[in-house]
Amino acid sequence: MSDTSMFCFQCEQTAGGKGCTRVGVCGKPPEVAGRHDILTASLIELARAAKGKAIGGDADLLIIEGLFATITNVNFDAAWFDAHTAKVRAATAKLGGAPAFDPQTLFHGDTDVTSLRSTLIFGLRGMAAYAHHAHVLGQHDPLVTEWFYKGLFEVGRDHSVDEWVALLMEFGQANLKCMALLDHANTSAYGNPVPTQVSTSREPGPFIVVTGHDLLDLKHLLEQTEGQGINIYTHSEMLPAHAYPELKKYKHLKGNYGTAWQNQQKEFAELPAPILFTTNCLMPPKASYFDRVFTTAMVGFPGTQHIPEDAHGRKDFTSLIRKARELGGWKDTVSGKPLMTGFAHHAVLAVADQVIGAIKAGLIKHIFLVGGCDGAKPGRNYYTEFVEKTPKDTLVLTLACGKYRFNHLDVGTIGPFPRVLDMGQCNDAYSAIQVAVALAKAFNCTVNDLPLSLVLSWYEQKAVCILLTLLSLGIKNIRLGPTLPAFVSPAVLNVLVEKFGIKPITKPDDDLKAILGK
Ligand code: SF4
DSSP: OOTTOOOBOOSTTOGGGTOBSSSOTTSOOHHHHHHHHHHHHHHHHHHHHHTTSOOOTHHHHHHHHHHHHTSTTTBOOHHHHHHHHHHHHHHHHHTTOOOOOOGGGTTOSSHHHHHHHHHHHHHHHHHHHHHHHHHHTTOOOHHHHHHHHHHHHHHTSOOOHHHHHHHHHHHHHHHHHHHHHHHHHHHHHHOOOOOEEEOOOBOSBOEEEEESSOHHHHHHHHHHHTTTTOEEEEEGGGGGGGGSHHHHTOTTEEEEOSOOGGGHHHHTTTOSSOEEEOSSOOOOOOTTTGGGEEEETTOBOTTSEEEOBOTTSOBOOHHHHHHHHHHOOBSSOBOOOOEEEOOOHHHHHHTHHHHHHHHHTTSOOEEEEEEEOOOSOGGGHHHHHHHHHSOTTEEEEEOSGGGGGTTTSOOOEETTEESEEEOOSGGGHHHHHHHHHHHHHHTTSOGGGSSEEEEEEOOSHHHHHHHHHHHHTTOOOOEEESSOOTTSOHHHHHHHHHHHOOEEOOOHHHHHHHHHTO
């Protein structure tokens, strides 16, 4: 692949629904796309070199960071990829070297094999993000770490279709462990989320907007701004942070600003404040706010200010705080409608008896999980319309930034519950699984027998690892949109339809009718 051509089809907005070949729709240039492939190939070589050896420490982190950085909208910095690839190659050499893997072969070859191999690669990238969030909180699971090596090693080998499917299911179980690990890491560090009303009002004075998923970055920033007269607002996937007791205790964590990631170029244009990106989704910053963008961890964009961590894992946010003071913040108070969050598994299972009682009494006729990523496509209005049209005697669980399509709607309550319950970030799919499993146990049936339907939206690779986890749990009849992944070949789609009953979304009315049998 030359520096002027590329091939990437890892996300939902891929060009023409087939693949980005000149420049990414996300803004990823060919020279960065090529480096993603080279880094991925070098990680496969590291996994080959590590085979059969006791590994740990630096090599583990190199793999997790390398995979995480290649997720859509994380890192656009070619120099970062060159430096990281060099470190990976050095680690491989230290282990005695390994047969080379040709990056050109990653996403090319037999259509179905490429489809299955790509699905595993993208799933591994997604899981790496969760493993990284757990890692910064000091939490590791050897089984999850081992699976990064195993997955990369197997990506570099030939398999039959059946073997690939078995690997994907095994990976789904590894990702379940990784989501459990992250849930444990977050709740150990910050407490169990509690139902919380989040302000969307604006207050006068300097402030910083924090976006992405990394709660530790938010925590460090809250500590460093406490008593400084600087307010902190969350954006997009950071909204659920307000529900954690150890984060919500900070009075200057004021509220949530804006909506989902794809609106950032509009929402940040006139913002009198800096923005800290802790993970995806970073869009190429417009000139109107370029000098206000700060990145940290795996996030990178050439020319923006990056805040590194020191040898002790601490980050110095002084430059970000200075920028907030310079910009001065909002001048006036503007009130906004509050949003609810904090219905993670602990909160929902604490009232499990009431939920079960309401289902048995016919007060709750059906539960929908309408969750996943948001994105720019007009077809995503499906999710707004779907939730608007759900009958009043149904409950909607949601998670991830797809909720911004409907979390502002007033769809009422069922007994003591709001009809839409926000369980958290995308990794809190773990909460939805916990709730579904508990309900199945209470009703002495399988999750597939519950009055529960999953209507998911996907955009990037974390959705891939979550989907594989759901499939590995045997969950069937998931509706997926707004379009099916370009990397799923027709034959692989057939397998998914036959084995798991996966369906593309159609129209809200038709899907609701099919689900509820009316
Ligand atoms: Fe295209 Fe998505 Fe790849 Fe970006 S991440 S280059 S938009 S497929």
